[in-house]
Amino acid sequence: MRTYLVTGGAGFIGSNYIHYMFRKYGDEIRIINVDKLTYAGNLENLKSIESRGNYTFIKADICDSAAIRRIFQENDIDRVVHFAAESHVDRSIKDPEVFVRTNVLGTLVMLNAAKEAWELPDGTFQEGKKFLHVSTDEVYGSLEDENAYFYETTPYDPHSPYSASKASSDMLVKSYMDTYRFPANITNCSNNYGPYQFPEKLIPLIINNALQGKKLPVYGDGKNVRDWLYVEDHAKGIDMVQEKGRLFETYNIGGHNEKQNIQIIHIILDTLQEMLPEGDPRRELVSENLITYVEDRKGHDRRYAIAPDKIKKEIGWYPETRFEEGIRLTIKWFFEHEEWMKNVTSGDYQKYYEEMYHE
Ligand code: NAD
Ligand code: TYD
Secondary structure, three states: OOOEEEEOOOHHHHHHHHHHHHHHHHHHHEEEEEEOOOOOOOHHHHHHHHOOEEEEEEOOOOHHHHHHHHHHHHHOEEEEEEOOOOHHHHHHHHOOHHHHHHHHHHHHHHHHHHHHHEEEEOEEEEEOOEEEEEEHHHHHHHOOOOOOOOOOOOOOOOOHHHHHHHHHHHHHHHHHHHHHOOOOOEEEEEEEEEOOOOOOOOHHHHHHHHHHHEEEEEEOOOEEEOOEEEEHHHHHHHHHHHHHHHOEEEEEEEOOOOHHHHHHHHHHHHHHHHHOOOOOOOHHHHOHHHHEEOOOOOOOOEEEEEOOHHHHHHHHHOOOOOOHOOOOOOHHHHHHOOHHHHHHHHHHHHHHHHHHHHO
């Protein structure tokens, strides 16, 4: 049975990926999820699969090289899918240090532990072992020309401490592939949205605030563009790259779905109005009057846009979920998981580990 080591699986994309993999492979695979459970890690995201015999959770910091090496020594790991990272740009502007620690040093620890476990005496690697490093399109910088796109060959030009730390981690993975022929891939994906996203990011923040009649903060002129991808499409893309991609290659994953932030906010408000049932008191709260222009983010990248040509041509992946559908699925999920949002905003979700694993 193939064993996956997933880092950061209690976060937004990692937990969606784990659900996707169990839906797809069932009992054919085993997943070990290693997560430090920072503010962004939430084991409630994995409640429905936590009792599976082929799932194990380990609370550990990816910077703790002894703990990570032990996991490799005690388990025959076939695949690493490395999500664990500090992921929020605004936090990186306030406190860059933890971004370098987790994103750069943590990735180095993961690379060294996998290399040590998988390397043969002649310097080659055991057959079939693969490491996938999950990264972002933000490493490419900001597109000023509206007809330009990010390609795998676009030079790196990160601007925020977050994107600089992710760019550094990509470079480390690349150096291991180039120096040791370490069996890896890098994926650079555009902005994700969907279930389990922490409400510090634009889409869940707007949904949550609008439903409570709270202000909807728009940075700057609201015309910055992001390329939004439904998270399940990302999970599928990661799996397809690992199964069908050429080793040592980078693949961009994107939604071909560029929207200005202000457009996103209007779509969310319209969809909420449409989906909230007649007589629901929240219909009165959801209003364009909540839109509030605030000071711009420092160094705010203007536009991101991916041309996912390579992954489509080589692997056959394409974004399956249209934005109109994805945003409805996301809003429906938030409607059905009010408790999840309450626990996240109150901080109660951080007690779940103690209750589940230490009582
Ligand atoms: P997230 O912030 O929701 O989750 C990160 C997870 O990593 C959390 O569970 C957290 O507890 C864990 N973690 C943080 N530091 C750790 C450490 N030192 N040791 C172990 N675990 C640690 O992030 P996300 O949005 O799910 O992003 C996952 C990955 O995908 C990141 O590498 C991010 O750069 C990348 N990415 C995200 C997006 C996006 O739109 N969210 C887009 C492209 C790429
Ligand atoms: P975010 O979800 O933080 O993702 P990223 O910065 O990684 O792209 O932000 C998406 C866009 O929305 C970005 O241009 C910043 C903007 N934004 C707001 O206008 N208001 C907000 O409250 C937030 C969180 C983001």
